[in-house]
Amino acid sequence: MNAMPANDSLTTGLEAPGVLTPPHDPDAPGHVSIKGVNKIFRSRKGEVEALRAVDLDIKRGEFVSVLGPSGCGKSTLLMLLSGLLGRTSGDINVGGKEILKPNSDLGIVFQQDVLLEWRTALDNVLIQAELRKMDKKEALEKARALLRMVSLADFEDALPRELSGGMRQRVSICRALLHEPPLMLMDEPFGALDAMTRDQLQIDLLRLCSERDMTVFFITHSISEAIFLSDRVVVMTPRPGRIEQVFDIDLPRPRRLAMREDPKFLGYVHEITDIFKNLGVFREEY
Amino acid sequence: MASVPDTGFAAAENPFKRAFNAVPPAIWTLIVLIATWELLVELRNIPEFILPAPSVIVMEIITYWHRLWPNALVTLSEILFGFLCAVCIGVPLAVAIVYSRFMERGVYPLIVMSQTIPKVAIAPLLLTWFGYGMTPKIVIVILLSFFPIVINSVMGLKATTPEMLYLARSMGANGWEVFWKFRLPKALPSIFAGLKLATVLSVIGAIVAEFIGADKGLGYLILIAGANFDIARQFASIIMISVMGMLFFAALSRLERVAIPWREGGGLAGES
Ligand SMILES: Nc1ncnc2c1ncn2[C@@H]1O[C@H](COP(=O)(O)OP(=O)(O)OP(=O)(O)O)[C@@H](O)[C@H]1O
Ligand SMILES: [Mg+2]
Numbered sequence: 439m440n441a442m443p444a445n446d447s448l449t450t451g452l453e454a455p456g457v458l459t460p461p462h463d464p465d466a467p468g469h470v471s472i473k474g475v476n477k478i479f480r481s482r483k484g485e486v487e488a489l490r491a492v493d494l495d496i497k498r499g500e501f502v503s504v505l506g507p508s509g510c511g512k513s514t515l516l517m518l519l520s521g522l523l524g525r526t527s528g529d530i531n532v533g534g535k536e537i538l539k540p541n542s543d544l545g546i547v548f549q550q551d552v553l554l555e556w557r558t559a560l561d562n563v564l565i566q567a568e569l570r571k572m573d574k575k576e577a578l579e580k581a582r583a584l585l586r587m588v589s590l591a592d593f594e595d596a597l598p599r600e601l602s603g604g605m606r607q608r609v610s611i612c613r614a615l616l617h618e619p620p621l622m623l624m625d626e627p628f629g630a631l632d633a634m635t636r637d638q639l640q641i642d643l644l645r646l647c648s649e650r651d652m653t654v655f656f657i658t659h660s661i662s663e664a665i666f667l668s669d670r671v672v673v674m675t676p677r678p679g680r681i682e683q684v685f686d687i688d689l690p691r692p693r694r695l696a697m698r699e700d701p702k703f704l705g706y707v708h709e710i711t712d713i714f715k716n717l718g719v720f721r722e723e724y
Numbered sequence: 725m726a727s728v729p730d731t732g733f734a735a736a737e738n739p740f741k742r743a744f745n746a747v748p749p750a751i752w753t754l755i756v757l758i759a760t761w762e763l764l765v766e767l768r769n770i771p772e773f774i775l776p777a778p779s780v781i782v783m784e785i786i787t788y789w790h791r792l793w794p795n796a797l798v799t800l801s802e803i804l805f806g807f808l809c810a811v812c813i814g815v816p817l818a819v820a821i822v823y824s825r826f827m828e829r830g831v832y833p834l835i836v837m838s839q840t841i842p843k844v845a846i847a848p849l850l851l852t853w854f855g856y857g858m859t860p861k862i863v864i865v866i867l868l869s870f871f872p873i874v875i876n877s878v879m880g881l882k883a884t885t886p887e888m889l890y891l892a893r894s895m896g897a898n899g900w901e902v903f904w905k906f907r908l909p910k911a912l913p914s915i916f917a918g919l920k921l922a923t924v925l926s927v928i929g930a931i932v933a934e935f936i937g938a939d940k941g942l943g944y945l946i947l948i949a950g951a952n953f954d955i956a957r958q959f960a961s962i963i964m965i966s967v968m969g970m971l972f973f974a975a976l977s978r979l980e981r982v983a984i985p986w987r988e989g990g991g992l993a994g995e996s
Contacts, residue, residue, distance in 0.1 A: 517890075520890075520894055522890050522893060522894065540893045540894060541894070542893070542894055542895060542896035544894065545894075546890070546891060546894045548887050548890075548891070550887060552885070552887045552888055552891050554888075554905075554906070554909065554910075555986055555987075556909045556910075556912075556984070556986040557986075565895070565905065566895055568905070569892070569895040569896055569897045569901060569905070570895065570896055597986050599986075
């Protein structure tokens with residue numbers, strides 16, 4: 439199918455025919471370009487090589503998922519992209535600007551919802567506006583609209599402890615979207631949720647994405663989640679994390695839950711599973 | 725307002741039971757204890773100079789009020805002033821410890837170690853330095869109550885998770901905003917736990933200081949009454965102090981509920 443070696447991923451973005459995303463423009467807001475990035479953690483106990491020679495280009499508006507075994511450096515890559523962590527070597531550009539310090543022109547959703555327990559759902563979304571000194575009235579309207587979109591209109595004034603795990607994660611997604619960032623970084627945002635809530639949030643997320651031209655960098659452990667959501671799926675090797683393969687997911691949008699039984703969908707699942715088997719991530723004999 | 729979940733069985737409507745439930749259980753226990761005390765003293769004819777009955781103590785409080793009240797005010801001002809000083813020193817110091825590596829490594833361990841010194845043992849020393857006025861009492865109150873405030877504030881200010889800080893920075897928050905919008909609110913429950921511990925210690929501090937050298941205050945009254953074998957008067961003073969301590973604690977708990985409306989309960993333990 440559309441699997442191709444990682445090194446070619448820089449050019450495949452250019453050549454992919456018939457894609458609806460805007461032309462490849464490295465200076466477009468939300469365009470991510472990662473070249474030869476290495477990350478070594480140094481501590482008193484020694485060195486941990488987390489990432490090795492990672493190359494990846496993400497076009498504006500593209501939804502890219504990263505799959506890889508635990509500890510392979512997915513979160514590290516996200517932290518490097520956001521500029522919250524410094525890289526050891528290599529280049530990272532977002533929207534044509536080199537990342538040398540924490541980049542605030544993005545939204546982040548972590549695995550835990552990181553809601554502030556002293557703020558209501560609405561105020562948790564609005565902290566984004568406060569810190570960015572956005573117009574208050576406008577921000578309030580937007581925050582309300584976002585909460586409504588994820589069916590939380592009735593819970594604006596609820597405190598985080600009064601919300602379920604799925605509701606809390608929805609609030610944190612709204613918070614990350616409030617300022618309409620060109621780039622969204624999500625680190626296993628649905629990892630802690632039950633399967634049903636997860637399905638719903640995936641659909642919510644896709645709907646939100648379809649309404650704006652937003653690049654999404656999405657980390658997950660679930661092969662089917664990655665395929666279901668993404669335009670491309672990046673498969674990483676065990677530590678030190680390298681990109682093993684990048685899959686173009688050629689499924690129509692809007693995505694529907696039923697597509698998960700589609701032979702094409704299952705084909706991708708098998709291919710990716712096989713890669714992990716070959717990498718020794720899955721061992722079936724016992 | 726029953727706290728027991730409704731099981732669906734119709735409970736027999738009993739007005740006595742209702743009245744009983746309207747009073748907190750601890751109050752009932754207290755009433756039973758006091759009644760037992762009263763009865764025991766009556767029935768066994770225990771002499772007043774060994775153990776006065778509660779009724780006698782209440783009478784003593786009323787007749788002795790003209791001395792109790794002004795002395796209580798002295799002790800109360802020592803407690804409040806010392807406590808406020810401890811807060812004003814302790815909380816900023818905790819902030820410095822959390823933000824400065826030098827303070828954390830060079831000063832914080834000394835503060836922790838200093839806790840092994842029994843403050844009561846320093847009290848006579850303070851008397852020689854500061855005389856018999858209010859100052860040594862306030863200093864002892866500060867010394868006793870300052871520690872839980874610092875420790876709990878440091879704990880609270882460090883409770884901010886790395887994710888919270890990452891999130892803050894990704895939203896473009898500056899250091900000032902990180903403190904006011906993230907660290908401090910996150911620390912409040914723990915800070916209040918420290919403050920509540922400090923209320924108890926500040927009362928102890930004031931009384932101990934007055935024991936060691938004073939010419940007014942409830943601690944002084946207790947000492948004088950003890951020298952005169954006036955047990956009822958001693959009890960009267962003790963009850964005054966206890967009530968003051970309880971009111972102080974209750975006031976702080978009230979303040980806590982106002983300052984941390986997002987939390988249910990609270991309590992001494994801090995993090996629930
Ligand atoms: N701050 C750090 N200091 C030292 N080593 C670190 C640090 N953060 C991560 N590592 C190491 O880097 C490697 C990659 O970690 P990372 O968190 O990126 O993995 P991950 O792919 O996100 O794993 P998971 O799927 O379990 O979240 C791990 O081996 C980890 O031990
Ligand atoms: Mg991770």
